[in-house]
Amino acid sequence: MKNRDIGGVPVSAIGLGGMPMSIEGRPDEARSIRTIHAALDAGVTLIDTADAYHIHADEVGHNESLIAKALASYGGDTSQVIVATKGGHLRPGDGSWTVDGSPEHLREAVDASLKRLGVDAIGLYQFHRPDPRVPYADSVGVLAELLDAGKIRLAGISNANPDQIREANEVLDGRLASVQNQFSPAFRGSEAELNACAALGIAFLPWSPLGGISRAGELGERFAPFEAVAKAHGVSPQRVCLAWMLAKAPVVIPIPGASRPESIVDSIAATDLVLTDDEYAALDAANVRP
């Protein structure tokens, strides 16, 4: 498995996104544990989660607890695994997603995540989504506090625009380690953030890199060049998509979600797929089929 780094800490170039194992449509726990173990077997050392990956109001942190359980029951070495979690997004239990970026909430949220993950320090803690009611510097300021207190090893933000990336990096005195934004063939709107991260040497973690849980399977049908390049290499369009992202910049670390071992094992192999310049250009220009 090839490595990239987040704030100087090496992680596998492809991470595992935990969301499909805890929100609507999730599999039973045994299959989720098999999926996480398969990722670890294949060399994954980055697992993305959030306290908000759950369905019902009384199971906040479902995905964090699941990942902690899978790590604890894994037979091999997990000392190099970074669990990247997030706070500031909430699911009240009616299917909606709300935000609370207040310092009070974030301080409580990180303590609860530490407990669920069973660690003294969280590998990467990300402020999940800006809260329009709270000045951005106040929310991100909590990450600085947490770094100084040793409760988190690395600080990141998510769903941020280029101004917020620069502001966060200033508030953190240059210690902003990662930005997690939506980015996929179907959603290219974060190219400016990706480029800002490449210029600043900050890791960029594309979320829903395959187009999201419900549409990931249709990637090849929707984008002809991804299907054509996949056929030429005898691999899946999803693997081609992840290889295309990795080729964009050395700071890019996609975190494809999975709820089946086969999905994450297939995705990880993208680190070994080399695209020609012509293939890269064709993928970069791909538009959804009319």
Ligand SMILES: NC(=O)c1ccc[n+]([C@@H]2O[C@H](COP(=O)([O-])OP(=O)(O)OC[C@H]3O[C@@H](n4cnc5c(N)ncnc54)[C@H](OP(=O)(O)O)[C@@H]3O)[C@@H](O)[C@H]2O)c1
């Ligand atoms: N920061 C944010 O606001 C935010 C928002 C959304 C997501 N995220 C994070 O980003 C991660 C990824 O996004 P996502 O899960 O929404 O969408 P995604 O990665 O675009 O798609 C996930 C789906 O892709 C399928 N898949 C994965 N690898 C595959 C392969 N090689 N071939 C065929 N199908 C494959 C999986 O199917 P199976 O389920 O059948 O395995 C999975 O359900 C999430 O898990 C979460 O950690 C963050």
